[in-house]
Amino acid sequence: MRYIYVIALILFTGFYTFSQGAYKGDDDDDNKKEKYKDDDDDDDGKGGGGDKNYLEVDLHSSINFTVSQPSHFENTQTINNAIKLKFKTKDSDCSVFAKISSYNTPQGANSNVIPIELEMRSNDSKKAMSVMTQPLQLTLYDQLLFKNKKENSTNNFFYDVRLMPLGYDYPEGQYSFTILFTMTQP
Amino acid sequence: MIISFVVLGQVSAGAQGKNGSVSGHFIVYSIQSITVTSLSGVIAFNTPNDYFNGVIANNYANIKIKSNTNWIVSFSAQSTYFTALSKNASTDMPAGVMAIRINGHSGFKTLSTQSQKLRNGPKGSGTDKHDFNIDVNFNPGFEYGGGLYSMGIVYTLTKQ
Numbered sequence: 001m002r003y004i005y006v007i008a009l010i011l012f013t014g015f016y017t018f019s020q021g022a023y024k025g026d027d028d029d030d031n032k033k034e035k036y037k038d039d040d041d042d043d044d045g046k047g048g049g050g051d052k053n054y055l056e057v058d059l060h061s062s063i064n065f066t067v068s069q070p071s072h073f074e075n076t077q078t079i080n081n082a083i084k085l086k087f088k089t090k091d092s093d094c095s096v097f098a099k100i101s102s103y104n105t106p107q108g109a110n111s112n113v114i115p116i117e118l119e120m121r122s123n124d125s126k127k128a129m130s131v132m133t134q135p136l137q138l139t140l141y142d143q144l145l146f147k148n149k150k151e152n153s154t155n156n157f158f159y160d161v162r163l164m165p166l167g168y169d170y171p172e173g174q175y176s177f178t179i180l181f182t183m184t185q186p
Numbered sequence: 187m188i189i190s191f192v193v194l195g196q197v198s199a200g201a202q203g204k205n206g207s208v209s210g211h212f213i214v215y216s217i218q219s220i221t222v223t224s225l226s227g228v229i230a231f232n233t234p235n236d237y238f239n240g241v242i243a244n245n246y247a248n249i250k251i252k253s254n255t256n257w258i259v260s261f262s263a264q265s266t267y268f269t270a271l272s273k274n275a276s277t278d279m280p281a282g283v284m285a286i287r288i289n290g291h292s293g294f295k296t297l298s299t300q301s302q303k304l305r306n307g308p309k310g311s312g313t314d315k316h317d318f319n320i321d322v323n324f325n326p327g328f329e330y331g332g333g334l335y336s337m338g339i340v341y342t343l344t345k346q
Contacts, residue, residue, distance in 0.1 A: 055204040063210030070219050070252055083208060101207060106214075163212055168254045168311045172216040176209065183204040 052090035055183040060084055063179075065163045073166050081121050082161040085145075085181060088154045092185045096157075097142035101180035106173025114138055115164040116177055118145070125155040135162055142182060219252040220259060220343040228334070229324055240325025245289055248319050249304075252311040255345040261286060262301040264338030275333025283326040284337060289319035301342060 061082045067073060085096065098118055105111045117135040127149035136143060148155060161179075226246045231237060251257060263281035270277050285294030288305060295302050307315040 053204060055206055057206030057208055059208045063208065065210075065212035066215075067212055068215040068217070070217065073217065073252070073254070087204075102209075161210070166214065168217070168252050168309055170214045170254055171309070172214050172254065174211055174213050176211040178207050178209040180207040181205055185204075 051088065053094070053183075053185060054088055055096070055181060056086040057181050058084040058086065063161045067163070067166060067170070073168055073170075075165055076117075077163040078119075079161045081158045083118070083159040083179075085157040085159070086154060087148070087157075087183055088152075089148055089150050089183070089185065090152055092150050093147060094150070094183050094185045095147045096145045097182045097184070098136070098138060098145050099142045099180055099182075100138045100140055100177055102176070102178040103140070104176045106171055106175070108171045109173065109175070110169070114140075114177065115166055116179070117162040117164055118179070119160045119162060120145070121158040121160050123155065123157040125157070127151050128155070128157075137164065138179060145181075214254065216345060217252065217254050218257055218343045218345055219250075220341055221250040222341055223248045223250075225319065229322075231324075231326075237326075237328055240323055242321060242323045244321045245319040246322040248317070249341065250311075251307060251316040251343060253307075253316075253343070253345065254309050256306070256308050258306040258344050258346055259304045260301040260342045260344070261297070261304050262340050262342070263297045263299050264340055266299055268335040268337045270333060271336055272333035274331040275335055276330040279326055279330045279335060281337060283324060283330075285323040285325070286339075287321050287323075289321050294321075294323045297337070297339065301340075304341070306346065 059082065061079050063079055063082050065072075065077050065079075067077075087094070087096065100114050100116065103111055103114050114137070116138050118138060119135040120131065120133055123131070123146075125146075125148055129147040129149065130144060131146040132144065136145070146157065224247050226243050229241055229243050231241060249259065251259060263284075266281060267277060268275075268279040268281070268283075270279075281297045281299065284297040286297060286304065287294045295304075304320070305315070305318070310316060
């Protein structure tokens with residue numbers, strides 16, 4: 001009977017741990033770390049640092065904007081250093097892309113043009129290439145943010161999130177968006 | 187062994203590639219903005235003909251509209267009578283001696299304390315609909331004393 005308890009305990013622990021590894025975060029919460037790890041054979045760490053290849057997306061500030069006065073409609077609003085991309089690409093070179101995976105608008109709004117931009121604020125990579133340094137207007141399709149040569153250390157990229165000048169064609173209401181970052185390796 | 191198989195199965199099922207997402211929103215409020223800029227100074231009555239026919243001041247003022255909904259702009263007199271600003275000016279000159287139209291349009295609308303529609307338009311800014319001048323017609327006739335008068339005009343922008 002005692003062995004059955006032990007087996008049950010191990011089973012419970014195993015399911016719990018690996019369910020967390022496959023977690024897809026709640027998009028609605030701010031300041032929530034969302035991480036999707038690969039299934040390489042190096043599963044010695046749970047915080048990212050022990051994995052060979054991973055991408056971690058940290059939201060440092062909520063990326064919510066208010067557009068309530070003429071200056072908001074006519075000028076760009078920026079949330080500095082809102083997003084941190086932390087990654088390691090130990091096995092091979094990588095490319096990191098961004099796109100809007102979800103965009104919901106009020107009735108009557110034009111949902112084809114998404115007025116959200118990313119602008120890289122800083123990074124600590126010594127092996128980055130093809131880095132997009134200009135503000136990048138996001139679309140529903142992947143666009144390259146940067147490439148990085150394979151290396152053992154962890155790198156960080158910080159991004160501003162910018163709401164472009166809307167003009168006065170945007171009807172009132174709430175516009176919700178989700179930015180999806182993807183790291184690919186050949 | 188049974189336990190090992192179960193655990194490995196969970197790892198394989200959890201492999202989704204390397205990506206992550208963040209979410210946010212922006213809230214757009216209803217906005218209507220109107221800017222009225224005077225383009226003329228004081229209108230003077232210098233000749234008999236000015237009194238016989240009145241004086242039309244074309245492009246008397248400019249109006250700019252910014253709105254993210256369809257809109258209507260109306261105007262009305264702030265008071266029933268002009269305010270007399272000089273010694274001999276009459277205190278009973280009514281708002282109705284003054285009339286307004288959109289520049290380039292025909293037909294003046296006589297000013298009163300009742301609000302009247304000047305123009306409506308679509309959401310947006312910067313088009314001819316949203317940026318236009320108005321003309322003013324002053325025609326007091328001979329009934330009022332010479333002097334300096336003023337009248338406030340209230341422009342009201344509302345969404346349709």
